[in-house]
Amino acid sequence: MSLPAKTWFDALYQCQQQGKSYVLVTLLATAGSTPRNGGTKMLVCDDSAFDTIGGGHLEFEVIKQARTLLQEKTTAQKVEHYPLSSKLGQCCGGATNVLFETFTQHTxxxxxxxxxxxxxxxxxxxxxxxxxxxxxxxxxxxxxxxxxxxxxxxxxxxxxxxxxxxxxxxxxxxxxxxxxxxxxxxxxxxxxxxxxxxxxxxxxxxxxxxxxxxxxxxxxxxxxxxxxxxxxxxxxxxxxxxxxxxxxxxxxxxxxxxxxxxxxxxxxxxxxxxxxxxxxxxxxxxxx
Structure with missing residues (x-):
């Protein structure tokens, strides 16, 4: 199910109204060159994603991790470290910590x-x-x-x-x-x-x-x-x-x-x- 929202905060409101589970993703501390600054957010549902933390393979991996967390069907917080190196197919050379906040809803x-x-x-x-x-x-x-x-x-x-x-x-x-x-x-x-x-x-x-x-x-x-x-x-x-x-x-x-x-x-x-x-x-x- 897709939502007619473009920003993470619009999507968050709609998810809460519809009782839809989601993961709020936030870039925490960044080091070196990164696509977006700390504090940038995006929202991930089981079938859609809203806003961006910079695109590229980093965002791909973050969305995949968020959907893995959704499958666990538990409300939780988790921080992951991502070096923006050749391993992620990005040449920024920096690194970032990503906060995953999972909110599960029974609909x-x-x-x-x-x-x-x-x-x-x-x-x-x-x-x-x-x-x-x-x-x-x-x-x-x-x-x-x-x-x-x-x-x-x-x-x-x-x-x-x-x-x-x-x-x-x-x-x-x-x-x-x-x-x-x-x-x-x-x-x-x-x-x-x-x-x-x-x-x-x-x-x-x-x-x-x-x-x-x-x-x-x-x-x-x-x-x-x-x-x-x-x-x-x-x-x-x-x-x-x-x-x-x-x-x-x-x-x-x-x-x-x-x-x-x-x-x-x-x-x-x-x-x-x-x-x-x-x-x-x-x-x-x-x-x-």
Missing amino acids: QHIAIYGAGHVSKALVPILAQLPLQISWIDNRQGMLDEIAQQAQPNNVKLLASEHPADTVATLPNGSWAMIMTHSHQLDFDLVEAALRREDMTFVGMIGSDTKARRFRTRLSHREFEPQNIQRLVSPVGLLDIPGKRPVEVAVSMAAQLIQLLEPEKTSRSQQKQAWRENTQLIQSLVTTE
């Missing part, structure tokens, strides 16, 4: 199945949260239309003829929000998601009647009652009225925000947290 992944009106209202809201979003549909034309507008960096569009097959490929601990144009496809997705014990949220849009019918069908397929109860349907907070796509989307987003803050578990705490976000929610609705 929740969610798969949004369906590219209809509600999901079009929901995804822009979720994209402002520390989430990585896979937006999946079996209608290539729908996704092509969506792709004509620039999407947030934490949103990935995926066309699949058989969306239920993609459930097995989702990262461990993913969430699924199911809202396709087909009840049968919804059921196939629910069934595939519930077969994964690691999926911590499986939600489906629809009425109480639809949810009851799906639970009955699942029981006929020998799903255990406790597994069937993992299905959250209908989705969204009942406190939020309205049936317009943006109103439904805000209700669903509010429910997911609560999951991102699991310490707010009591009903009273959830209501209080929601009241604190009333102004934001109202602004989202009125801009529709």
Whole structure:
């Protein structure tokens, strides 16, 4: 995933907003001739790098080292010494110490199945949260239309003829929000998601009647009652009225925000947290 940032400080802000792990690289003391002065910084992610510490083989080796540190998935600091000699293919003749500061973030992944009106209202809201979003549909034309507008960096569009097959490929601990144009496809997705014990949220849009019918069908397929109860349907907070796509989307987003803050578990705490976000929610609705 690339970020639309050119400077390390812009990239740092975006990484923090999106919950993306990164390494902040800083040139410390330098001796002799070096491409950049001490204090110069760059930021390295697993798939991109921002700003420069002077380019050349030094920067290549530094980026490689930073990505090795990212794979360790631990927040840490490390200093490495680099002589700018023929060993690095640079003839500056100086030397520098490089500080690597690794910041690891846990980013929740969610798969949004369906590219209809509600999901079009929901995804822009979720994209402002520390989430990585896979937006999946079996209608290539729908996704092509969506792709004509620039999407947030934490949103990935995926066309699949058989969306239920993609459930097995989702990262461990993913969430699924199911809202396709087909009840049968919804059921196939629910069934595939519930077969994964690691999926911590499986939600489906629809009425109480639809949810009851799906639970009955699942029981006929020998799903255990406790597994069937993992299905959250209908989705969204009942406190939020309205049936317009943006109103439904805000209700669903509010429910997911609560999951991102699991310490707010009591009903009273959830209501209080929601009241604190009333102004934001109202602004989202009125801009529709």
